[in-house]
Amino acid sequence: MNILVVEDEPKALSVVRAYLERDGHRVLEAMDGERALLLFETVPVDFVILDLMLPDICGEEVCRRIRASSQIPIIILTAKAAEADRLKGLEGGADDYLVKPFSPRELVARVNAVLRRVSPLESMRVLRFSGGLSIHLEEQGVFAGKRQISLTPAEYRLLLTMARRPLQAFTREQLIARAFDESYEGCDRVIDVHIKNLRQKIEQDPRHPLFIQTIFGTGYRFGGTIL
Numbered sequence: 565m566n567i568l569v570v571e572d573e574p575k576a577l578s579v580v581r582a583y584l585e586r587d588g589h590r591v592l593e594a595m596d597g598e599r600a601l602l603l604f605e606t607v608p609v610d611f612v613i614l615d616l617m618l619p620d621i622c623g624e625e626v627c628r629r630i631r632a633s634s635q636i637p638i639i640i641l642t643a644k645a646a647e648a649d650r651l652k653g654l655e656g657g658a659d660d661y662l663v664k665p666f667s668p669r670e671l672v673a674r675v676n677a678v679l680r681r682v683s684p685l686e687s688m689r690v691l692r693f694s695g696g697l698s699i700h701l702e703e704q705g706v707f708a709g710k711r712q713i714s715l716t717p718a719e720y721r722l723l724l725t726m727a728r729r730p731l732q733a734f735t736r737e738q739l740i741a742r743a744f745d746e747s748y749e750g751c752d753r754v755i756d757v758h759i760k761n762l763r764q765k766i767e768q769d770p771r772h773p774l775f776i777q778t779i780f781g782t783g784y785r786f787g788g789t790i791l
Contacts (some may be wrong), residue, residue: 567611567675568592570600570626571641572618576664580613580641583668584675597621604630608741611675616642616653624656631657633733633782637678641666691727693788695774697766699727708766718743719762722755726776726786735783759784 567584571577572595581591592607594600597618603609612630616623627638640653643664650661659678662671691699696709704720706713715723721743726734734742736755763770777787 565589565610565679566592566608567613568594568600568603568609569613570594570597570618570623571613571615572596573615576615576641579668580671583672587672587676589675595619597623597626600626601629604634605735606737608738610636611679612636612638613671613675614638614640614658616640616644616649624652627653627656627658633779635729635732637675639671639674639678641671692791693727693730693775694791695768695788697775697788699724706766713765715762715765716758718758719765722758723762723766723776723786726784727788730786730788730790733779733782733785739783755783 565588567589569577569580569584569591571580571593574595577593577595581593584591589611592603592609594603597620600612600614601621604612614623614627618626623640623642627640630636630638638658639660639662640658641662641664642649642653644650644653645663653661659681660674662674689701691701698707699705700707701724706715706720706723722739725739725743726732736753739755759776760770763773763776766775767773773787775786775788777785779785
């Protein structure tokens with residue numbers, strides 16, 4: 565899992581990184597808000613640990629911008645201990661709030677607890693959605709009702725990437741990074757071709773898609789509701 569740690573204190577950043585990597589995660593680092601938002605927009609990020617007191621953009625604003633297009637888990641890690649700050653952070657979209665000084669082991673435990681709470685799709689064998697679509701993960705099969713849909717490997721990876729995070733907006737670059745390996749050499753517009761083909765196969769009316777929706781100015785999202 566890729567965890568973005570946004571922290572302007574080098575010592576705290578180093579400690580958090582060490583404990584998260586020990587727990588098996590890949591850590592991306594940002595020491596200011598601009599860098600955090602750039603990483604979020606250009607590389608796959610699955611989780612954010614966010615300081616509020618940053619040297620440029622405040623953490624609250626970083627959280628708001630991330631929440632505008634994504635429901636990925638966010639834990640706030642900050643010295644702001646007042647109840648009003650906690651409430652503001654949680655109301656702003658954070659999933660948890662940890663005050664400095666903190667226990668690194670408690671932080672890792674909270675990361676795992678949030679993942680269990682907000683990412684139940686990761687452990688499911690079959691993803692079922694309103695509209696009759698289902699994805700059978702072990703067999704890598706996709707069904708519309710009882711009818712199996714034949715997808716190419718690229719189409720399946722794209723569909724699964726979006727379906728695991730319903731309603732999250734993905735840029736073309738994010739879809740390439742998540743659904744394809746590092747050897748992928750196609751341009752980002754090739755994603756549009758795959759999306760068009762996916763719609764022809766899984767949508768009842770490809771001109772008015774229920775599942776693969778266009779987010780103008782951004783990219784695409786999966787619009788199905790998990791059952």
